[in-house]
Amino acid sequence: MGEIFWSTIQSVSGAMLRIFIIMLIAGFLVRRKIITQEQIAALSKFTVIILLPSLIFSNNLLHFYPENDKTWWVLPLLGVGMIIGGLAIASVFYFPDWKKNKNMLPLSSMQNAAYLVLPIVQILYPDDFPQYALYVFLFILGVTPLMWSLGKVLITSSTESDYPFKIKNLLTPPLIANLLSISIVLSSLRSFIPKVFIDSTELLGKGAVPVATFILGATLGSISFRKKPPLIDIIRVNIVKFIFIPAASIFLLYYFKIYQSNPILANLIVIQSAAAPATSLILQVKAYGGNTQKVGSMMLIAYIICLFAMPLWMAYWNKLIML
Numbered sequence: 001m002g003e004i005f006w007s008t009i010q011s012v013s014g015a016m017l018r019i020f021i022i023m024l025i026a027g028f029l030v031r032r033k034i035i036t037q038e039q040i041a042a043l044s045k046f047t048v049i050i051l052l053p054s055l056i057f058s059n060n061l062l063h064f065y066p067e068n069d070k071t072w073w074v075l076p077l078l079g080v081g082m083i084i085g086g087l088a089i090a091s092v093f094y095f096p097d098w099k100k101n102k103n104m105l106p107l108s109s110m111q112n113a114a115y116l117v118l119p120i121v122q123i124l125y126p127d128d129f130p131q132y133a134l135y136v137f138l139f140i141l142g143v144t145p146l147m148w149s150l151g152k153v154l155i156t157s158s159t160e161s162d163y164p165f166k167i168k169n170l171l172t173p174p175l176i177a178n179l180l181s182i183s184i185v186l187s188s189l190r191s192f193i194p195k196v197f198i199d200s201t202e203l204l205g206k207g208a209v210p211v212a213t214f215i216l217g218a219t220l221g222s223i224s225f226r227k228k229p230p231l232i233d234i235i236r237v238n239i240v241k242f243i244f245i246p247a248a249s250i251f252l253l254y255y256f257k258i259y260q261s262n263p264i265l266a267n268l269i270v271i272q273s274a275a276a277p278a279t280s281l282i283l284q285v286k287a288y289g290g291n292t293q294k295v296g297s298m299m300l301i302a303y304i305i306c307l308f309a310m311p312l313w314m315a316y317w318n319k320l321i322m323l
Contacts, residue, residue, distance in 0.1 A: 005315045009312065015119075020307060023220060026214045026215070027222070047212055051208035053173045053176070055133070056177040061185065063134050075139045076142030080146060089245070091105065102154045104298070106150075107281065111241075111278060112278045113139060113278065114136060114174075115213065115279060118209050121136070121268065141179075152288065155290060156288040229294045229298045267317075275306065
């Protein structure tokens with residue numbers, strides 16, 4: 001059993017390190033102004049509008065067969081459940097002054113469900129990547145609306161009155177691509193989509209994961225670490241994010257024996273539960289206002305902790321299911 005534990009740590013750590021090397025290079029290029037913030041913004045826009053929707057659209061049309069997995073609708077609910085559960089735990093940790101620390105609650109509970117998770121599963125499970133990717137896209141169907149509604153309200157709480165929430169913020173290109181492709185499949189219209197079109201979108205989509213990883217590194221690399229958040233906030237945010245949420249997820253997966261009926265789903269939920277906070281949160285602060293320094297430095301700390309937390313939780317999970 002010890003061999004399973006250490007071999008899992010080695011494989012997951014290797015995957016994380018490869019991702020973090022790309023992130024470090026991107027961060028270095030941004031800090032040295034070899035790549036400008038304007039260029040990163042343009043690359044981010046291209047990824048969100050073209051690459052990621054192409055990956056989602058082609059993957060869903062090629063690999064989503066609801067007749068083979070009649071419980072697919074559970075994935076969006078799991079995304080919602082993980083976030084709501086995390087917010088509830090974080091609120092307890094910040095009671096009774098949680099209203100003064102509302103911008104810390106999303107950092108405790110809203111993970112990077114796509115940009116960080118996709119490259120990890122691509123490295124760890126290359127043969128099953130299409131299935132993992134499909135589950136990721138179904139999972140974020142529940143995550144995205146919460147991220148851009150409740151998450152946005154909380155993370156920008158200091159200036160929220162100046163920037164009211166708009167429903168159009170929910171209609172991001174990835175969400176539209178997800179809903180459109182799933183609707184096509186469910187309405188049996190897949191056969192009417194030309195194969196050459198699907199192949200073209202698949203070709204574009206292959207660039208989404210590496211480019212998104214680079215953007216993630218560039219975003220984190222632009223964060224100043226000169227002023228750290230209060231130690232009590234660092235402890236509370238990261239205890240909820242990297243201890244309580246993964247522990248609760250693993251308990252439920254093991255108790256209901258999900259690892260026996262659907263091992264891919266179980267592995268993905270463990271990875272999602274131990275993922276670092278969503279970079280969308282810092283983008284929301286930059287766009288709508290808020291405490292950029294505190295949110296940004298907290299995210300940077302969380303990503304460093306994630307480098308160790310995710311391999312440990314995955315190793316524990318693999319050892320647990322082999323008992």
